[in-house]
Every structure is written in structure tokens, then in C-alpha cells.
Amino acid sequence: MMKLRMGTGVIVISTALLFLCLPFCSSSVPNDPFFGIAPQDEKYYKSSDVIRCKDGSGKFTRAQLNDDFCDCPDGTDEPGTSACPGGKFYCHNAGHVPTSLFSSRVNDGICDCCDGTDEYDGKVTCSNTCWEAGKVARDKLKKKIATYQDGVKLRKDEIEKAKSALDKDKAELLKLKKEESTLKEIVQQLKEHKEEIEKEEEKERLRKEKEEKEKKEAEEKANEEKSAATGEEARHTNEAGKHSDAKDYAAGETKYEQSDVGDSYDGATDSPSSEGSLLNEVEESVKGAEGEHAAKSETDLRVEEKKSSEEIINTGNDASENTEGLSKEELGQLVASRWTGQKGGKQSGEAEDAKKTEEQEDLTSESNNEEYEGYASETDDDSNRYDGEDETEDDFREEERDDVSSSYKPDTDFEGEPDLSDVVATDNPSWLTKIQRTVRKLFKAVNFFETPLNQTDAARVRKEYDELSSKLSKLQSRVSSLTQKLKHDFGPESEFYSFYDRCFESKQNKYTYKVCPYDQASQEEGYSTTRLGRWDKFEDSYKVMAFSNGDRCWNGPDRSMKVRMRCGLKNEITDVDEPSRCEYVALLSTPALCKEEKLKELQHKLDSLNSQQPEKHDEL
């Protein structure tokens, strides 16, 4: 690299030199009028005696070129002096890479070019270090090229694999969608039949009731009081039925309300108004705070208490902030924490936060939210809209879905990837045909106009309907997850396809960092996990993966992470850093970044470096 000298040394030398070059020391003007010009620009300067400023702002004479006075604001006329703040100085750096410097570096007493040409006013002497520096640079470059050469191959393989996998995904999706619509039709038919049956059953019931009533009426003409009681009873039964409906509905409502509370708690972690919610943390923290007040004399603070006194601040209830009961240390810590947003060790404070949020996540958002997202995308799915079903139908379906989801609740199916083994894994188109056949048979067998209804037939329809609609919903969720997957940006050449459903881990001290592209990034310490961000997008022409909206920092922003990628032979997180509070940066080396163009560029660079090696590298 460049050689640097002590600033104070420069001053001493320059002060000494001042005496030597009195009275007029014009060494800040270079001897060569074309000094500091890049080779490709020389023609521009040499072609005429009056030269235009490159920005078109004016022109200057040959005599004004490098005369240490700025005539063009863009610096065209002073490539070799520091007169124009906007100018650039070219150092040839024979033996190394040529560079362009800000002209403010010219004659500033610091050697910037390895060939030392930027310092010529005699105040410092810069030795030429280009040869050594160049050699180091070339060696480094060679290594890099070697990595790229292997990496490019790996990348190509990846891309090939990704392409066929993607095609497979797409084909599967297409197939699933077809099956979905067929199955939907069948289910619809079944449903209609089921409703038909139910209508019949209802009629049957009413008829029977009527019959019975009539019978009873006849019977009880003798005893009027008794008959009245029976009527009453019947009405009761009816109402009970209604009641139980209402109860179901209410139960649904309660569920949603709960999840609301949970979510709001998520945001306002320490809000005192969550009091009375069902969540344990709140109770715990309230208890903690009470404990704090009670334990006035206790000086040895346990973590729990630390947390709770932090809460006191967090509530920020100005008027009622009560510091009277605190010990001296507690008061000191409390006031200090206003600036630091923490108590005691910073890490423990953060871990605390993280833990809380994590627990919450488990309780509420994880299961619920994901479900909702699934629904949202399903509803948004245009194909539904084109099914030509009318609005009432849609409404009905909505309800039906709710039913389905709640009935699936205890099932593990919805927790992760839906299990479609019975529907999809067969990968055999005949399963659908079989079903169609079965249903057709069923429809033929069942005589819907027979009265009274054949109870076995009715049960079969109902069972078939239940089974198939559950199959349909599984199928739909598979379609939606596949659609979701394919919506992702896998890069211009799908080179990031293999990142889907994968995580990269790196251990740094006590933390384990986990980067899961298309999903989230997190920091784990023991059993606590802090979400550093949810997948956002690629940035900087696919060189950076951005994760945003992670867990909130106390008194700070939402955590976020940027993963910068560079060419490497393995997918590997090599460095994690937090340059600004709660803004993380990681380095991922991956073959996906080993681009052929870049390899060519590097090779070209090496070639030009090699060609520039001068025989006599001691020229200044």
C-alpha cells in the first residue's frame, strides 16, 4: 500500500524548505505541462492550443494548462496541480495499477501514488513502491482468479439444476391447479347433493314432527295440559339448537380477540395496559415490578428485577414514576438507563427483549399469521374470481374455510408444509379419475327423490364430501405454497434457487447467526432467538440480500440485516457485524456470485498488470 508519513514531520520539513526556496518558490507548478493527464486523454489536450473545459463551461490556453490556477470548475485545465477542487490527477504507477486521485491529494505532503508522482513540490520525498505493491496485488489477483475459475463451474451446475427443478415445480403447479379445479367441481357437486339431502332430511324431520304432533294432538285432546307441555319442550329443543350455534360463533370471536391482544402486546412489549391479558409475561412483569417495590433493601439485583425496573422506565409514566423506594444503586442504574436504554450489561438487556418477543411469537403470530397469509393469497388468487361463482357462493366458501381451518387447528398439517401424501404424492393422475368414478357411482346409487331418504346413502355422501373437501383444502394449500415459492426472485439466472428452504449458520462468540434466504435472519444465544429481519429482497444488483423488520430494539429501530455476497466455493457465512446499533451486516461467500464476466474482467486486469511490468521500475 501507500507509504504514509507523520503529519508533524511534514510540517517540520516544509517549514525548513520555506527558507530555502524564498523568495519565489513556484515548485507547485509541474515541469511537464501535460502532467497528471491520463494516457487516453492526452489527445484531447494536445490537439489544439485552446482547450475546452470538459464540462463546456469555458476554455483555456495551452499556457493556462497546469499553471496552478483553476480556470475550469471541473478541473480540466489543472490535471497536474491541486488548483481545482473538482479535478483528477492520474498516476501511471508503472508496475502496479494506474490510479486517478482527487487533485486535492496533489502536493499535500502525503504520498498517495505508489510511484510518488503526486508529490513534486519538494516538501516530501516519496519513494516508488509500485513494484512491491504490484507484486502483492498480482499474487492476490491470481488467487482470486483461481477461485473464480472453480466457482464459475459450480455456479453453472447450480443454474442447470435450478432450471430443471424450476421446470418441475412449474409443471407440478400446473398439474395441481388442474386437479384443483376438477376436485373443486366434484366437491361442489357433492356439496349440492349434501345440501339436497339435508333439505330432504329437514323436510322429513318437519314432516315427522308434524305427524307426531298431530298424533299427539289427537291423543291429547283428552288431556290438554299435557299437550301444551310437549309443545313447550319442542320449542326448547329448537332454541337450544340456536344457542349452540351462537356459542360456536362467539367462540370464534373470542379466539380472534385473543390473537389481537397478543399482537398488540407484541408491539408494546412493556405497555402496562396489557394488564389482564392472558399472556404470562405480562403477569410476570407486573409481579416483577411489584416485587421490586417490595424488595426495597435488596441490593443484589437479579435478572428478573433488572428487567422489571427497566419496565418502570419503559412505561414512561412521567408523573407517577416512583423513585423513592429505590436504593442508591438502583436509582443510578435507572437514570443511566435513560441514555443507554439498558441496565447493566447491554447484551443481557437485548437478550431479554429478544426472549420476550420470541415467546410472543410462539403464542400468537406464528400460527395465526401464517394461516392468514395463506388465505390472503388464496383470496387474491385471480383464478377464484374467474370461476364464475356468485357472491353468495363466495361468502359461503369463506365461511367454509373458516370451518376448515378451525377443524384443522389440532392437526399438525398446517404447522409446516401441508402434508399432501395422500393427494399428491401418488403423482398418478388416476387418483382423481378414481374419485370421479366413485362419486359418479355414488350419485347414481343414491336416489335423491326417494322418500324417506336412504340413511346409508346420505351418510356416504356426507362422508365423501368431508373427505374430498379436506383433500381439496390440502391441495389448495400446496398450490398456494408452490405459487408463493415461484413468486420469489431467484436471480436473473435462477442462481439463487438452491437458497430456498436453506439456512446458513455462523457461530461468533456466544451467538449463532442464522441466515435463511427467502425467510428470515436470526441471532441465537442459548434458547433465545432474536429475529434480525424477515426476508425483504435482493439489493445492489443481486450482491446483497436484505432482511428487514426484525425484532424491535429497545429505544431503537427494528433490527435489520444485510448479507453481502461474494464469490466463494462454498456457501458460507464468513463474518457478521453490527456497524450501527441493530443494523447487522454479514458476509456470505457463495458460488452463486462467481460470474463469468467478472472472471473475464479479473483475467483482463491481470493481463494488463503483467503487460505493464516495466523493465526499469525505478523511474520516477
Added chain:
Amino acid sequence: MKNKTQTLPLLFFLLFFNHVHSWKKEEFRTCHQTPFCKRARSRTSSTSTPLIATDVTISDGNLIAKLVAKSKQEETQQNTNPLLLSLSVYQNGVVRVTIDEDHSLNPPKSRFHVPDVVVSEFQSTKLWLQRVTQETLDGDDSPSSVVYVSDGFDAVLRHDPFEVFVRDKSNGNTRVVSMNSHGLFDFEQLKVKGEGDDWGESFRSHHDKRPYGPQSISFDVTFHGADFVYGIPEHATSLALKPTKGPGVEESEPYRLFNLDVFEYIHDSPFGLYGSVPFMLSHGKQRGSSGFFWLNAAEMQIDVLGSGWDAENGISKLPKNRVDTLWMSEAGVVDAFFFVGPTPKDVLKQYTSVTGMPAMPQLFSTAYHQCRWNYRDEEDVEHVDSKFDEFDIPYDVLWLDIEHTDGKKYFTWDNVLFPNPEEMQRKIAAKGRHMVTIVDPHIKRDNSFPLHKEATEKGYYVKDSSGNDYDGWCWPGSSSYLDMLSPEIRSWWGDKFSYQNYVGSTPSLYIWNDMNEPSVFNGPEVTMPRDALHIGGVEHREVHNAYGYYFHMATSEGLVKRGDGKDRPFVLSRALFAGTQRYGAIWTGDNTAEWDHLRVSVPMVLTLGLAGVSFSGADVGGFFGNPEPELLVRWYQLGAFYPFFRAHAHHDTKRREPWLFGERNTELIRDAIHVRYALLPYYYTLFREANTTGVPVMRPLWMEFPSEEATFSNDEAFMIGNSLLVQGIYTERAKQTSVYLPGKESWYDFRTGNVYKGEATHKLAVTEESIPVFMRAGTIITRKDRFRRSSTQMTNDPYTLVIALNSSQAAEGELYIDDGSSFNFLQGAYIHRRFIFKDGKLTSLDLAPASNGNARYPVNTVIERIILLGHASGSKNALVEPSNQKVDVELAPFWVQRKNSPAVMTIRKPNVRVTDDWTIKIL
């Protein structure tokens, strides 16, 4: 459903967040909760004990008198002794009045006189009074004693009722500044605690034993011929002090002077902040300026009384054009200084003749500083440093906050984060840059910490009321505080800065003193208890406001020692007191990234300047919170004009180094910083002016235009020196602004060169490129238009002269140069030129005294460019004498580094040396 679940937590969060970010008002005492203030504020002239002056004599060149109760009966009733008054007169219109208990009557304890604030040179300007004239004032029965102050001014001690004032003989003997004109003077004398006396006071969970009982002092001060009063920093409030009490005034708290570490202070409040300078200036169209300074380091509360206020019943009987004030202090003595003015600059000169001239700063420290809590480790430091180079943004100083230490033990390094501090500093220094580390006054109570061990053994800590080392809580946890009142302890502390003692320090490292109010997290009002004890039995209540000052002094003197007396110290302090200007720079503490805080930074910095503390600034960007890029850019554009220009941020904020907000914003910030670097020669010349006259670098408009009423309460705009007027932009997406340009002469837009009429308010379109800055016709300033990595590399760069011609085609300006770091300028090693443009000719004159001869500062720099704004002729040439060279005159860009900068008349390459006498004639 989805929406609902997301907005709800957001709402919750906002509510909760607003609460977290708030000033803890209830933690600080109001006047009503402060017994002495409550008593003094409710006193009227009829409830006060009237005093008379007796036994008036001349002794040791002073006027001496006794103050006794008017009726003997009251004296015995109040059980009070006579007080001793001494009045002395100093050159240049300064009168000093001290009032204390009579030591010959053996008071229980001697009251505290603040040492080491009045400079020793002041004593030598004393005029030895030879005689006193007796004169009966109009309407009085008894005589008053009159002594001569200076041409045109007398000091008068009125005997009955007791009153002290300075009067203007040339103006019909009218009063200028007077004390006790309303008879509110009250002096609570010390008492011996008797049986059953409980003088203790409680506030929240803290108890103050107050072993000497109430000992407060209060009195009224009137500024005559004044429209407004200014000064008494530090408050976040307007420049012209709003009345706190009086007819038609919504009564507020008095202005409080009590050094406090205030978490998230609000932008408009008379509440006391980190520093206290009990010095007030008045200004009025009629009479000009006068000043009053009360040297007292105890808690002070000052009421500015609304026009028409009356000491008895608030009814207006008094003439307008006066401002009455009420001064109340918890302890100490009366040691009051009257300054006669009559111009604002005269008052500054008079005040700094007492408390000292602002120190000449290191040149590098007048450039741009980059700070953050915290630059985390050596890698971070190197990264930030290299980014400045990558973006071609100059900066001079990189700062390290508390996290660089090993467990908040100052003078140590966290050896994981900073394993090679010397090498790190050397790398920075190789680019001519400097570093600053923080050293706070709280010492970690850790027996493995040698500093603590030594301080404990030597008994150097402040004691609690029971005589044990006071143990408070600050960053390191349990901490003690050195007793900086003691010269011995200060000297010991100073030695800790030697390169041997401060391991890992190098000559390019300077110091930052924070938390020196002192901040004590578990103390009453976040500071030290008032009954803590300093050497000589001095109670903390008596010395509180000066504690940070002594700490700053000790650090600053330590750095002088470190450099063998050859290197100027640079120490930034947060706490301040009268005299702080001698020791270093001040910043306005933990402000917030809000437009209102940008706005209030101007009156805050102006007020510090009026109190002599010229080298000051506010954190650019705002300490708390995340500024929008627009606010950050506007803050840089304004902050580039603060005398002390530093960006700083809290550790919870997002990174905000200048290059992080996109290309355009980087460009705008770079340009703002460039303007400061271009103006460094002008700033340095102004720092020298402050150093010799006390007149601040950044000035209220009325200091330059004292007779223009329109400027008296303007604190949106300010002057840099006598030449540049700067108007901040304080609102988001501003399209237009109004700027009042004072004076009969015109002004030139400092970006475009366009001319604007004086004595007029101009509606201007606002650009994003810069805030409005104008150059006053008739002035000359020097610029350096080449931008380097830091100011260090600019030493030999040539100058640009900008000449703004007035209506008679004339202008004047000065340039001061020295080596920028040593004390050699005191021996005359400097260059001081005056440039005069008149009759088409520019002349450079030597202002340095001839005796400087051999000690001259040798410099070879030339003037490469002379810009003439407002020149009438279209000349093509100029003649340089004595070298008899012809040089070109042409149209060239006003700012060479800016695209499309308008062309202005420019003398090209005169290349005359700044050290020489020469003339340049426009042909």
C-alpha cells in the same frame, strides 16, 4: 383482520414511545420547591428590611461602607450584624462591588468567594480611589458617595436607601446599571445551629442537612435605557430573554442557573442546563449596552421582569426603556461587576477583562469534527476515516466516546476493541488528522484501578456530609469525584495526561470532558448533594456551578503540561462557568434531531458567545433520534458556521456519516463542509479577534448594528465576524424565507454574488444547495479554495481574497495567521494584515507591532485570486506594486468547486505573498 392486527400494536407503540422520550420534569426542583427562591420571589420592597450605608471611607483604594438596618429595632429583631461593602473601580469602565459578612464579628464560617475565575491581570487594572465626593441626589435627604469610573461615568453609593449604580455624566447623570433600586436586597446571615433548629430540606428521596441554615442572597438589578436583556447561559430559549414575571406576562419559572445533566431537554424553557454564566447584557436603541456579572457559583435563579413591573405592587409608574431583573442565589457572597458599555463590544471587552480572554484554539479544532457514541473499534475508526477520503470530504478530528475504555475507567483502553491505540492514532495523524478521547470526572470505585487507589489514599475525593468519600453512581457504576476546587488536586490530575501516565496516548490525541456538572445518576436532581464537602469545608452548594469549570481547567492545564507548554490544549467540556473561555470549547449537550432543536441552537450558541464563550456549537444532526436527511443537510449547512463544528449521535441512532444518505445528500453535506474549510482563514482571524477583544466569532446582528431595533430580538440569523450574515432554514421543505438585511450598505449573496439592498426584509427563494448567507458590502474576507483531507494539508495553500465593495467602492478586512498550534504567537510569531480597498487600489498593511521583527511566523503563502464584488469598471488588467507586474482581470467562477457558479470579476494569479506589503491597482 390482517390490517387490524397490525395497526393496533403500532398505535400502542407510538403512545409508549412518546412517553419514553421525555424530559423528567418532576425530577428537578421548581422555584416553588426551592425555599430560598420561593422566599425571594415573593418578597416585595415593603416586606424587605431597608438598609442604609454608613461609615463610608476610602481604604486601600476602595470605597468601604457598612450596611445596616435602617432602624436599630429591626436589626436587633432580625438578630443581624452589619454587612461590609467594598466598591472598587477598574480601567475601561468596570466597577466591582463586594458585600459579605463582617469577619471581625466571627461568623460561624466564612462564606465562599469563588477563586480562580477573575484573572490576575484584572487586578493590575484597578484604579486606586483617592477620594470620594459627597452629593445629594435629586429628591434625597441624605448624601450619596460618588467616585470617578472613567470619562463620562461615575459610580454612586446611595446611602439611604442603600443603592449602588453607575451613571452616565454625558447623558444628564442618568443611571446605566443599578443594584437595589427597588429595595429588594436581602442577605441571610449564617447562624449557629441551636437546640431544635432543623434546617434540613428534603426533595424526593434526598435529604440536605443544611448545617448552616438559610444563607441566600437576593437583590434587584436594573438596566436603564435598555430594550432587552441577553446572556445568563445556559438555557434552551430565545436570545432576547423573555420576561418571566410582570404585568401582562404569563408567569414562568425564573431562569435557573444550576448545572445539570438533563435527559432530553426541551427546546424552549428557562430551565437550567449544563452550564452557568451569571452574566447579563442589556441592549437598547437609546443607550446601547451595559452589563452585570455576579461572581457566585451557588444555585442562582433570575427573574426578568416585564415592562411596567413594580417591586411593590406590579403597577407601572416607571419610565419605559429599562429592564428590571431579580437575582437570587442560595449561598456565597455578593461579588458583582458593573460594565458601562456603551457598545455591545465594549461590554464583552469589559467582561472578558475580568474573566479572561477566550483562548486561541488549535487551528485543527476550528475545522470539522466527526463524533459518535461510539466508534466501536479500531477497524471502525479506520473505516470511517477512509470513507471520508473516498468521498473527498475533509475532516480533522475523529472522536471516541466512553465505550473505548476498559469498563469506563478513563485513561484506559478496551484492549479487545482498541488493542493498538497508538498505532491507530498514528495512522490518523499521518493524514494530518487528530483524535479525541473522553475523560469524565467520575472515577470508578475499583480497587484495581490505580487512579482510584491513589485518589483514595491521598484523600482527593469530594466528601459526603459525614466526611467519607462521596460515592455516587455514573457510567462505571459506583464512582467518586475528585475535588477539583483544590489547586493541588488539579495539578495532580493534570499530570495524568502525560504520555507516560496516559498509556496509549500520542501527541495527536486531545480530550473531551463530559458529565462534569457533575452528573450523578442517583444524586438529587442527577447531581451531587448540596451538603457534600470540598476542601476547606466548602459545601458543594457553594461551588456547584463551578465544579465542571475547575475540572475543565485541570484537564486543559494538564494538556499544556503534556506538551511542555508548547502545544495549545484542546478540551471540549459540557459544563461551564464564567471564565470557561480560557480553557476550551463548549457544546450545548444532548440535543435532539428535531427542527426545533436546530432552531434553538442559534440563540444558544449566540448566548454562549455573549458570555465570552466564543468557541461553542451544538451537535450537528441532533444527539437523540434520527434526523431526516433534509434536516441533517440543513443542520450541516448551519452547523458549518458554528464556531465549534462537530457532528455527534447517540448510540441508539442509525449511522449518519455524511455519505450514508445518497449521492445528492452527500454532495450537499460535502459542500457545506467545504464552505467551512474555505472560510477557515476567516474563522481563525475571528478567533484571534476574540482572543484579543473578547468579541465572539458568532454574533447577534445587533452587535454589528447596535442602532437597528429590527435586529434586537432576531435570533434566526447571526453574524460571523463583521462580514457574513447567516440565516438558518428551520422548516421542512421550505420554499421561501424572509431575511432582514441590516445597515445602509448592500449585501452580496455569498453563493451567487447577487446584490441585495440593506435595511430591508427580502423574501427569498430557498434552494437545497445552501442556507442564505450574505456578505456585507465594505468588508474583505480571506478564503482558501482548495480542499484537502484536513486543515493540516492546507497550511501552504494559497488564499482567495473576496472584496465586497460598498457604495463608495471601498472595503476593509483582516487576516491573521500563525502556526496554528503553539504559543509562539504570544512572542509575536504571527502575521496580521489589514487589506484596504479604496480608490481602485488594494493595499496590504502590516498590523503586527514592529517589535515582532525576529519572532515572525515564516510563511510563504500567496494570494492566488482576488474576487471583486460590486466593482464598477470592466477592467482587463491590474498592476502589482512594488514588483511592477501586470496581471489579468477576468470573469471567473465565484466558487471554483461548484458547478455553474456565477462568474464574478477576478484578479487572476496576483501571487503576492501574504507576508509582504504591496498594492494592486485596477487599471
